[in-house]
Amino acid sequence: MSDSDHHGMHSFEGKNVLCSHHSFEKESFGRFGRMFRDLPPLYNTPSALSGLGKIKGPMDGGNTPKFTDSVPLGMVFFGQFIDHDITFDTTTSFSSINNPNEIENSRSANLDLDSVFGGGPEDDPFLYQRREEGFYLLTALSNNNMDQNKATEKHDLQRNGKGTAVIGDPRNDENRVISQMQLALVRFYNANYKMLKDANSGYSPEHLYEEARKITTWHYQWVVVNEFLPIMCGKYLVADILGNGRKFYEPLYSAFIPVEFSVAAFRFGHTMIAQDLKLQLDGVTKSIFSTEFGKGFTRITSSDQAIEWDAFFDFGTDFQKAEKLDTTLAPILLELPFVTSGKADDKSLATRNFRRGQSFLLPSGENVARYMHREEDEIEQVVDFVHNKISTHDIDLSAGIPLWYYILAEAEVVGRQDSGSQFSSGEGLGPVGGRIVAEVLIGLLELDRDSFLGNNRDWVPTHGKEGVFTMKDLMEKADEAYDL
Structure with missing residues (x-):
């Protein structure tokens, strides 16, 4: 397994190529572009970026985690799942700026679950049962995985003889939470397919597939808009965008993925993952890179590796909380154990994020905040916080603060906007980061017919109660399809 198989380790040729200063006059559907076309790129010295992201540096969160009061841990992994649904490009290094040639994003850039459905039963028949059986998506149970017993099959994806998951996006097997989230979406679709098939005996398998896919996808989109975004960006901000429109994500021609979103703002989840967590409520705490939890890309061999979703989402019981959204990461993420390079910069997820942002010509956080008409007092508060934090580490950010770091600092200092005057520091994204994330995800949906x-x-x-549908409802409905 290569270093780049893991989340956050992928290179992004489409972003490098399409985001040079000659490439953002006109967007291409589903590709990469810029949200703030008129802002100049920031340049920080490589030594400053290394200093920010090193072990024992200002981003080292230490061994005592600080948890949010309200954010279910599962929502951080759901954000990772969303990311895999809309972007996938793995062919270039982030250490150089490339020519502005068009490179295709392997995902559609729509929140359409193509990471689950692939190209459909006609283009990707290996994901589905045969037509005469009905176009159910295959799981470990229906695939009869080689060398896997029934007790573990029910928690696993379909796999080939070498144990590789046969799914629409290989990244959705990189840890146990994301692979079993993929499985839950597969089963949720299967439950919808069976519900429609039982109620409409005259429908063809093709018709059932299209209707079941739409039902599944729209419920998933509903959770993104009505649960994920309010939790991560603030219900006040989300309501403002839905009521008063987008102000900054305004594609000239068609929907695209802004690098300010994909390379900076939507990487907020890296700060919200604890070094150790539990897969079940009553289970044993494990490292995120343990065999039980995080190495991924292998079949499930023990019930200890099975996810209990009430440990990750709000089922009305005591669930695990995400770490604070702030300027620190778990130490293990600053010294990634699976990276074989001997260079500290290569092992630090934080430094890799900074290097990536610099290679994609991102503007500074201060310039983005001013462009978004944030109050100067607020910007100065965030800037002063950052400079105080780095003051004892000999790091020079006098040219400007990297956008990703500014967004994290803003979350720590200002926090998520829950009402017109109430902000919750560390509980979610602040005004700049939250608006970038919410406007892009809502915009992708609004621009998708x-x-x-x-x-x-x-x-x-159609699921849930009285127009309310949450991840809890999705997981419970997925459970009904265990035997398919």
């Missing part, structure tokens, strides 16, 4: 926001704004979920 097949999404519920782009197709039928009167739609309400």
Whole structure:
């Protein structure tokens, strides 16, 4: 398994190529571009970026985690799942700036679960049962995985003889939480397919597939808009965007993925993962890179590796909380154990993020905040916080603060906006980071004619209760398809 198989380790040729200063006059659907086209790129010295991201540096969170009061840990992994649903490009290094040639994003840039469905039963038949059986997505149970017993099959994806997951996006097997989240979406679709098949005996398998896929996808999109974004960005900000429109994500021609989103703002989850966690509520705490939890890309061999979703989402019981959204990461993420390079910069996820942002010509956080009309007092508060934090580490950020770091500092200092005047520091993204994330995800839906926001704004979920549908409801419905 190579270093680049893990989340956050992928290179992104599409972003490098399409985001040079000659490439953002016109967007191409599903590709990469810029949200703030008029802002100059920031340059920090490599030594400053290394100093920020090193072990024992200002981003080292130490061995005593600080947890949020309100954010379910599972929502951080759901953010990772969303990221895999809309972007995938793995062909270039972040250590250089490339020519502005068009490179295709392997994901559609729509929140359409192509990471689950692939190209559908006609293009990717290996993901589905045969037509005469109905176009159910295959799981370990229905695939009869080689060398896997029934007790572990029910928690696993379908795999080939070498144990490789046969799924629409290989990254969704990189740790136990994300692989079993993929499995839950597979089963949620299967439950919807069976529900439609039982109620409509005259429907063809093709018709059932299209309807079940739409039902599954729209419920997933509903969770993104009505649960994930309010938790991570603030319900006040989300309501403002839905009511008053997007102000900064305004594609000239068609939907695209801004690098300010993908390379900076949507990497907030790296700060919210604790070094150790539990897969079950009553289970033993394990390292995120332990065999039980995090090495990934292998079949499940023990019930200890099975996820209990009430440990990750709000089922009305005591669930695990995410770490604070702030300027620190778990120490293990600053010295990644699976990276074979002997260079400290290569082992630090934080430094890799900074290097990536610099190679994609991102503007400084201060310039983005001013462009977004944030109050100067607020910007100065964030800047002063950053400079105080780095003052004893001999790090020079006088040219500006990297956008990712500014967004993390803003979350720690200002926090998530829960009402017109109430902010919760460390509980979610601040005004700059939250608006970038929320505007892009909402915008992708509004610009997609097949999404519920782009197709039928009167739609309400058919699952859940009284128009309320959450990850808890999705996981419980997925459980009904265990035997398919």
